[in-house]
Amino acid sequence: xxxxxxxxxxxxxxxxxxxxxxxxxxxxxxxxxxxxxxxxxxxxxxxxxxxxxxxxxxxxxxxxxxxxxxxxxxxxxxxxxxxxxxxxxxxxxxxxxxxxxxxxxxxxxxxxxxxxxxxxxxxxxxxxxxxxxxxxxxxxxxxxxxxxxxxxxxxxxxxxxxxxxxxxxxxxxxxxxxxxxxxxxxxxxxxxxxxxxxxxxxxxxxxxxxxxxxxxxxxxxxxxxxxxxxxxxxxxxxxxxxxxxxxxxxxxxxxx
Amino acid sequence: xxxxxxxxxxxxxxxxxxxxxxxxxxxxxxxxxxxxxxxxxxxxxxxxxxxxxxxxxxxxxxxxxxxxxxxxxxxxxxxxxxxxxxxxxxxxxxxxxxxxxxxxxxxxxxxxxxxxxxxxxxxxxxxxxxxxxxxxxxxxxxxxxxxxxxxxxxxxxxxxxxxxxxxxxxxxxxxxxxxxxxxxxxxxxxxxxxxxxxxxxxxxxxxxxxxxxxxxxxxxxxxxxxxxxxxxxxxxxxxxxxxxxxxxxxxxxxxxxxxxxxxxxxxxxxxxxxxxxxxxxxxxxxxxxxxxxxxxxxxxxxxxxxxxxxxxxxxxxxxxxxxxxxxxxxxxxxxxxxxxxxxxxxxxxxxxxxxxxxxxxxxxxxxxxxxxxxxxxxxxxxxxxxxxxxxxxxxxxxxxxxxxxxxxxxxxxxxxxxxxxxxxxxxxxxxxxxxxxxxxxxxxxxxxxxxxxxxxxxxxxxxxxxxxxxxxxxxxxxxxxxxxxxxxxxxxxxxxxxxxxxxxxxxxxxxxxxxxxxxxxxxxxxxxxxxxxxxxxxxxxxxxxxxxxxxxxxxxxxxxxxxxxxxxxxxxxxxxxxxxxxxxxxxxxxxxxxxxxxxxxxxxxxxxxxxxxxxxxxxxxxxxxxxxxxxxxxxxxxxxxxxxxxxxxxxxxxxxxxxxxxxxxxxxxxxxxxxxxxxxxxxxxxxxxxx
Numbered sequence: 031x032x033x034x035x036x037x038x039x040x041x042x043x044x045x046x047x048x049x050x051x052x053x054x055x056x057x058x059x060x061x062x063x064x065x066x067x068x069x070x071x072x073x074x075x076x077x078x079x080x081x082x083x084x085x086x087x088x089x090x091x092x093x094x095x096x097x098x099x100x101x102x103x104x105x106x107x108x109x110x111x112x113x114x115x116x117x118x119x120x121x122x123x124x125x126x127x128x129x130x131x132x133x134x135x136x137x138x139x140x141x142x143x144x145x146x147x148x149x150x151x152x153x154x155x156x157x158x159x160x161x162x163x164x165x166x167x168x169x170x171x172x173x174x175x176x177x178x179x180x181x182x183x184x185x186x187x188x189x190x191x192x193x194x195x196x197x198x199x200x201x202x203x204x205x206x207x208x209x210x211x212x213x214x215x216x217x218x219x220x221x222x223x224x225x226x227x228x229x230x231x232x233x234x235x236x237x238x239x240x241x242x243x244x245x246x247x248x249x250x251x252x253x254x255x256x257x258x259x260x261x262x263x264x265x266x267x268x269x270x271x272x273x274x275x276x277x278x279x280x281x282x283x284x285x286x
Numbered sequence: 287x288x289x290x291x292x293x294x295x296x297x298x299x300x301x302x303x304x305x306x307x308x309x310x311x312x313x314x315x316x317x318x319x320x321x322x323x324x325x326x327x328x329x330x331x332x333x334x335x336x337x338x339x340x341x342x343x344x345x346x347x348x349x350x351x352x353x354x355x356x357x358x359x360x361x362x363x364x365x366x367x368x369x370x371x372x373x374x375x376x377x378x379x380x381x382x383x384x385x386x387x388x389x390x391x392x393x394x395x396x397x398x399x400x401x402x403x404x405x406x407x408x409x410x411x412x413x414x415x416x417x418x419x420x421x422x423x424x425x426x427x428x429x430x431x432x433x434x435x436x437x438x439x440x441x442x443x444x445x446x447x448x449x450x451x452x453x454x455x456x457x458x459x460x461x462x463x464x465x466x467x468x469x470x471x472x473x474x475x476x477x478x479x480x481x482x483x484x485x486x487x488x489x490x491x492x493x494x495x496x497x498x499x500x501x502x503x504x505x506x507x508x509x510x511x512x513x514x515x516x517x518x519x520x521x522x523x524x525x526x527x528x529x530x531x532x533x534x535x536x537x538x539x540x541x542x543x544x545x546x547x548x549x550x551x552x553x554x555x556x557x558x559x560x561x562x563x564x565x566x567x568x569x570x571x572x573x574x575x576x577x578x579x580x581x582x583x584x585x586x587x588x589x590x591x592x593x594x595x596x597x598x599x600x601x602x603x604x605x606x607x608x609x610x611x612x613x614x615x616x617x618x619x620x621x622x623x624x625x626x627x628x629x630x631x632x633x634x635x636x637x638x639x640x641x642x643x644x645x646x647x648x649x650x651x652x653x654x655x656x657x658x659x660x661x662x663x664x665x666x667x668x669x670x671x672x673x674x675x676x677x678x679x680x681x682x683x684x685x686x687x688x689x690x691x692x693x694x695x696x697x698x699x700x701x702x703x704x705x706x707x708x709x710x711x712x713x714x715x716x717x718x719x720x721x722x723x724x725x726x727x728x729x730x731x732x733x734x735x736x737x738x739x740x741x742x743x744x745x746x747x748x749x750x751x752x753x754x755x756x757x758x759x760x761x762x763x764x765x766x767x768x769x770x771x772x773x774x775x776x777x778x779x780x781x782x783x784x785x786x787x788x789x790x791x792x793x794x795x796x797x798x799x800x801x802x803x804x805x806x807x808x809x810x811x812x813x814x815x816x817x818x819x820x821x822x823x824x825x826x827x828x829x830x831x832x833x834x835x836x837x838x839x840x841x842x843x844x845x846x847x848x849x850x851x852x853x854x855x856x857x858x859x860x861x862x863x864x865x866x867x868x869x870x871x872x873x874x875x876x877x878x879x880x881x882x883x884x885x886x887x888x889x890x891x892x893x894x895x896x897x898x899x900x901x902x903x904x905x906x907x908x909x910x911x912x913x914x915x916x917x918x919x920x921x922x923x924x925x926x927x928x929x930x931x932x933x934x935x936x937x938x939x940x941x942x943x944x945x946x947x948x949x950x951x952x953x954x955x956x957x958x959x960x961x962x963x964x965x966x967x968x969x970x971x972x973x974x975x976x977x
Contacts, residue, residue: 044692044699062699064691217676217683220690221568221777 031085031179033076034141036132036158037104039063039094040150047253054248055122065100068147074211075177076145077108083179085142086110090135092128092237094119099223101232106222115237125153126242129161134238136166141203143184148173148207156207163205171198172207292375292508299512306519307527313581313619316626318564320577322535329534337533338362342656346592350416353409354656357450360406361526363398367457371507374460378468387470393477400480403454410454414447424591429600431607431641435589443589446523452510458484459503466496525588529657532586535579536658540811545797545821552862557652557660559811560771562780569670569774572636573618573625583659584616593651593661598890599644603906606644608651608661611637615664639677642668646909647772647895648855653886662772662895669774678773685899686775693764693782695899696734703728704760706739712750717757721794724756724828725820727809729802730765731931737938738931741952745801745825748954748961752837756799762789766800768808768856773896783816790818799823803856803863803930804894810861824857826929826953830866833873842962843875848923849956850879852913852937853888854930862886867929867953874960879920881913889913891936898932910940918946925951 041047041056042064048057076087088111089104091097101112115135123131136144144163149156156172163170176187180199186206188196200206263270278284335341340358343351366382373380384391416422417440425443427436462484465475475482488499518524525532537556545551563569570576593608594600600607614637618625622632642665651661672678678686688697707714717725732742749756767782790798797820800806810822832838851871857863864885871878883889892902892909902908914937917926926941926948928934937950 042691044697045701046699214680214683217673217678217686219568219674219676219775219777220781222674224777224781 031079031083031143032088032141033079033085033143033145034088034090034136034139035069035073035076035104035109035145036162037069037073037089037091037097037100038066038128038147038150038158039091039097039100040066040152043151049251049253053250053252055251058120058122061095063095065103066147066150068149068208070147070215071211072145072147072208073104073107073109074213074215075174075208076143077216078212079143079177079179080108088113088139088141090115090132092119092123092131093117094123098227098232102226103218103223105226105229105231106218107216111233112231113233113235116234117237124242124244125155125157126161126244127240129158129165130240130242131237132158132162133165134240135235136162143177143202144168144205145177145208146205148209159205159207166205169200169202169204170206171200171204173209174206175208175210176212177206177208178212292372295509295512296372296375299516303516303519306516310519310524310585313623313626314578316623317576317578317581318567318574320535320579322537322579325538328538329536332536332538333530333534336536336656336658337530340656342654346654346656347595349412350422353412356402356405356409357413360402360409363395363402364406364453364457366395367399368453368507368511371457371460371504371511374504375508378464387473393473396474396477396481397479400478403458404480406450407454410447410450414444414451417444417447424595425589428591428594429607430603431600431605432591432594432610435607435610435613442521442523446514446517446521449510449514449517452506453514456503456505456507456510460500460507461503462488463496463498463500463503466491467493467500468496469493522587522589525586525657528582528585529588532579532582533658535582537660537663541814542810543814543819543821545823554807554811554861555649555653555859557649557663558807558860559815560663560666562776563667563670568674569672570636570664570667571671572630573615573622574628575667575671576615576619576626579660580615580664581619583661583664584612584619586657586659587612587616588657589613590656592654592656593659596650596654596887598646598648598650598892598909598912601912602892602909604640604644604904605638606641611641611661611665612659637665637668639672642672643679643682643900644897645895646855646890646892646897647769648890649859650855650887650890653859666772666774666895669772670776671774673774679900681901682773682896682899685896686770686773686778689765689770689775689778689782693785694730694734695765696730698734700761700764703733703763704758706733706742707746707758709739709743710746710750714746714750715755715757716760717793717795718759718762718789720757722755722757723796724754724823725790725793725795725798726756726758727766727798727800727802727805727822728758728763729800729805729931731935732801733763735931735935738934738952741931741934741954742801744952744954744958748829748838748958751961752832754832754837757793757795759786759789759793762792764789766802766805766808766813768804768812769894769896769898771808771812772894773899783813787813787816787818790820795820797821797823799825799828801825801931803854803861804932807856807860824861824863824866824929826857826870827863827866829954829957830869830873833870838957838961840873840875840957840960842960844956844960845875847874847876847925847956848879849876849925849927849951850881850917850920850923851884851927851929851953852881852891852917852933853884853886854928854933855888855890855894857929858888859886867927870953870957871927874956876925876956876960879923881916881920883916889916891930891933891940893932893936898936908940908943910936911944913937914940914944914946917948918944923948925949925956927951927953927956929953 042062045062050057080087087109089109090113091101093114093116105112146159171186173188174186175189178185183199183201186198186200190196263273340355343355369382385395386392461481465485466489539553539556540559591609597608645665647662649662685695693700715722732738764782764785767779771779806824890909934952941950
């Protein structure tokens with residue numbers, strides 16, 4: 031099975047986020063970036079499939095900050111090919127533009143399956159995978175928690191509400207948005223990442239020139255405001271118990 | 287007594303022995319190389335102290351230790367007795383040249399022989415008493431980790447003791463019977479009180495009776511010696527042959543950067559520095575990856591259990607017992623020697639993962655082992671192989687990913703590292719932009735843990751008052767990597783070292799001090815291999831020096847305050863720093879009450895070797911809680927004093943869990959109070975007091 035996994039660099043939230051001057055985006059100058067955690071899940075699922083039935087895993091990333099790190103990390107974990115699509119992405123890339131660039135790349139590739147993180151912290155609607163499938167005219171499933179080869183087809187398990195799961199049989203090629211891999215993403219020791227870096231072998235090609243409008247503009251971004259505070263009840267058990275009862279009464283849970 | 291039979295028996299026994307030992311030597315020769323032929327004078331010295339001097343027996347558990355030392359020395363002298371008795375197969379009056387009754391060495395030999403025969407008989411009887419009557423638990427397996435050892439037969443130890451008894455009694459009877467049979471007088475009786483006494487007792491049997499006794503004793507002695515010899519390589523008593531070389535080939539203390547002239551620096555423990563894995567090997571996954579020193583370790587284990595008895599993992603009910611680990615390697619070597627050459631010996635791993643992850647790397651086992659077995663480096667070697675395959679628990683994996691990304695275990699931005707300095711009313715210089723005398727390497731816990739930040743601020747205030755010049759690397763510092771290396775993530779360790787070394791090269795300073803014993807260990811013992819050429823102090827050493835110089839004046843003695851002090855493993859056992867913190871405590875005027883386990887014999891808090899990033903909820907009782915209970919036994923004490931950031935966190939938690947009647951305090955809390963600048967109630971250091 032030939033699986034392709036697009037990787038996206040997202041903001042590392044360990045750094046404090048600040049809004050830019052006109053309040054339409056986060057200030058990007060001081061941010062650090064890391065691999066989108068859902069893409070990490072997608073990569074793991076692709077590697078699990080390769081472990082089980084063999085085949086090839088290709089990762090592809092736009093030339094965003096520290097993308098090399100993520101591509102080499104994926105190589106060290108077991109991806110066979112790593113491709114970097116070059117271009118100027120400093121101003122950010124919308125989900126539509128990203129999907130169009132990826133579609134441009136995919137048209138020249140042969141593959142059985144595209145696994146992509148179901149969402150990113152910057153795209154909580156999970157659009158990229160959906161748009162990509164639409165552009166390529168391929169079947170699509172989202173919020174997958176397992177993608178397993180099933181004869182010539184794929185068995186995709188989706189997580190629905192209230193703990194209900196839903197199994198689909200898809201005849202590929204297909205695009206699947208991965209919520210979680212069947213196993214936690216594997217650890218790859220630093221020495222292997224370094225070995226992959228020394229080995230090199232990143233394929234580079236220019237990203238397709240695309241005209242893609244998302245139809246949305248950000249008018250204003252707001253910093254989250256804390257709306258409530260934790261109340262510490264202190265060490266005295268009796269006083270704390272009395273206060274808890276008081277709170278329950280205040281909130282109208284207890285009527286007497 | 288010229289026997290035809292004996293040379294034949296002797297020849298056969300020797301042939302069998304050579305055959306067996308050949309098999310053992312093959313295991314050594316097949317093993318991977320290890321560099322243990324350097325610094326020969328130091329090796330000779332340690333062999334004299336630890337092997338021939340029996341140092342660990344004399345300083346360890348008693349009276350078993352002294353009993354062993356006496357048997358050992360007995361054997362050295364009685365080796366001459368064995369040669370003499372073998373020689374008497376050829377001539378009834380054979381003596382080693384120079385050791386004849388009227389030669390220079392004869393009389394002293396007779397005295398020593400008799401004395402040691404008596405001593406060994408007494409010591410062996412005591413050992414038998416422990417095995418047969420007292421049933422000392424250490425000899426039969428401890429904790430759940432040694433269930434297999436407990437289930438194994440234990441007759442071998444008894445058999446060997448009986449053999450030793452036979453050799454002693456046989457030699458004695460051979461000599462005494464000979465005195466009667468040949469009616470010998472003179473030096474052979476006068477300088478041999480025990481032999482003479484036995485000769486007197488059997489004198490009534492007449493000369494022919496004496497002959498019979500002598501024959502029986504002689505055969506008993508010689509046959510037992512030959513049987514014993516052949517049993518050695520097949521049993522745990524192989525250590526009689528391998529222990530001395532194993533001590534000789536032990537890891538020597540790493541070379542350190544010299545400190546100021548006049549400053550006393552005790553060499554660290556040999557295993558304070560870990561070797562990187564050899565090129566082409568990620569770690570130990572099977573017997574094929576084991577070095578000859580590790581094979582020699584396995585040969586040398588006497589199953590005494592001194593290691594297991596000191597192990598915090600065993601004591602807290604985890605699946606690790608150091609003795610069992612070494613025996614598992616040994617048994618595998620004997621059962622599947624082909625695995626050394628790459629054959630697959632079944633699906634079972636050499637040592638199971640849960641055992642390997644249980645180690646706190648506290649080094650108590652290595653410290654306790656009288657024959658120089660190095661358990662901890664072997665465990666780390668095996669962990670390296672697990673890490674290479676990505677096999678570890680999720681919390682540890684997350685932590686390693688945090689290190690890789692942010693350079694600290696918390697996964698916080700490195701820009702937050704020096705945030706604790708915001709609580710100070712002065713600014714600590716940035717050593718990267720301003721030359722300083724001392725560079726303070728703060729470490730993760732002291733930087734990020736709220737409880738420990740308070741202690742860091744206190745150290746800063748005390749040092750600031752003295753006017754000494756010190757600075758920080760601020761956001762340039764990364765975790766020093768001590769525990770990352772001991773988790774087995776060598777590549778990550780190297781990455782952290784490279785980053786820190788680049789920062790240190792950019793900074794201008796004369797010496798490093800650190801508040802963290804774990805950082806101290808790697809900076810002092812491992813960083814020199816990566817180019818660090820400055821001395822490294824623990825903050826207690828620096829403060830003790832400043833107190834001695836009079837630059838810190840403790841004007842308000844804490845008279846009437848009773849404290850106990852917990853030695854951190856990486857400070858006391860790894861780096862032998864035990865005096866400086868005690869000098870500081872003494873300078874505060876507080877009364878120090880020692881716990882039974884202190885100094886280099888300290889007990890681990892359970893956090894080391896990466897254990898702090900692993901699940902400890904399955905332990906029967908955490909080592910830290912056992913330690914707090916140990917302190918509870920001391921009667922009324924006011925403070926449990928620590929000098930390691932991890933200890934402050936671990937023991938604050940443990941004291942709460944146990945419901946301790948004392949408070950856990952970091953050492954400078956006492957110092958600051960003795961300076962007369964802090965009110966008593968701040969000693970317990972609640973989180974975020976200054977902010």
